Amino acid sequence: MGVPKFRRKYQTEDPTKTKSKRLELEDFLERTYKSAISQILSYFSQQATQENSAKKWRENAATLKSLEGFMLMVNKQLNEVEAKAERLIKRYVATAYKKGQDEASKTANEQMKQKNMPMVSAMFTLKHQQAIQRMANLKLKDIKAINEDLRNAIRKSLVKSADEGWSIDQTRKVISDLLTKDQKVKKVDAVVFGARIRGRAQAIARTSVIQAYAQGAKDHYQSLEDDGIIVRKEWVATVHMTGTTSTGSKARRVASIGRTCSVCHTLDGKVSDLDGKFRTTADGKTYTYDTPPAHPNCRCAIVGKVVGFE
Numbered sequence: 001m002g003v004p005k006f007r008r009k010y011q012t013e014d015p016t017k018t019k020s021k022r023l024e025l026e027d028f029l030e031r032t033y034k035s036a037i038s039q040i041l042s043y044f045s046q047q048a049t050q051e052n053s054a055k056k057w058r059e060n061a062a063t064l065k066s067l068e069g070f071m072l073m074v075n076k077q078l079n080e081v082e083a084k085a086e087r088l089i090k091r092y093v094a095t096a097y098k099k100g101q102d103e104a105s106k107t108a109n110e111q112m113k114q115k116n117m118p119m120v121s122a123m124f125t126l127k128h129q130q131a132i133q134r135m136a137n138l139k140l141k142d143i144k145a146i147n148e149d150l151r152n153a154i155r156k157s158l159v160k161s162a163d164e165g166w167s168i169d170q171t172r173k174v175i176s177d178l179l180t181k182d183q184k185v186k187k188v189d190a191v192v193f194g195a196r197i198r199g200r201a202q203a204i205a206r207t208s209v210i211q212a213y214a215q216g217a218k219d220h221y222q223s224l225e226d227d228g229i230i231v232r233k234e235w236v237a238t239v240h241m242t243g244t245t246s247t248g249s250k251a252r253r254v255a256s257i258g259r260t261c262s263v264c265h266t267l268d269g270k271v272s273d274l275d276g277k278f279r280t281t282a283d284g285k286t287y288t289y290d291t292p293p294a295h296p297n298c299r300c301a302i303v304g305k306v307v308g309f310e
């Protein structure tokens, strides 16, 4: 069984407490895409019915003339998605980053108080501002990649529509499926692709927040180290308890492996130098991480361990 030993008290709640923020951003990104897609679709219907009667759609689309005009509209919509996503991601990354800093400051101060060390509050400087910008830019690059794929997929569908003589309704449905279909694998390329877009937008939303939180925490611990306070980082995973098993009279709690992946399970409780990497082996592969996330749905965090003065 892949259940690790009950080493210490597990964190059973999301240690970052950022779930609502992650879901909010996910929802915003999805709505942004949905509204762009519905604009694209209504434009398509208009154009297709104005310029081509259903039976003429094939011939006209085949000339690629109406296709180019349509792609201009697609580009305009996707550029708007990019602009909106940029603002959203930056806002959520900044919030999560500052929260990570503040929580790290609280954690460190509690320990420093016990060690009779002077407390240090979290600072927000240009350096931190730049860290936020860097992270937001990386995520925006992912959004751009999604949009590029979406553009290509729409174009491909339209060409295929013309080649194979799909009806306007059929074509409209395929384009709509590009984004809105749930994760079902169907034989039409476009549908499989659609599931990927939604999944990728979700992954961006989730990793943005978790990563920004972890980076904010790490940067705060780093600033303590810059002041000569030695801090180690501990990986804390969210581990769900699903029940108990009885061994004699003693009940043992069993950690669920259902929602925590094997990588995060093995990382849980590992301690590293602040500059070091967390390293683990799971399913025969070796993984290294500076901070969470270990994967898109990761709900892990780092917690500082104040060691003392240098």
Ligand SMILES: [Zn+2]
Pocket (backbone or CB within 6 Å): 237, 264, 292, 293, 294, 295, 297, 298, 299, 300
């Ligand atoms: Zn994780």
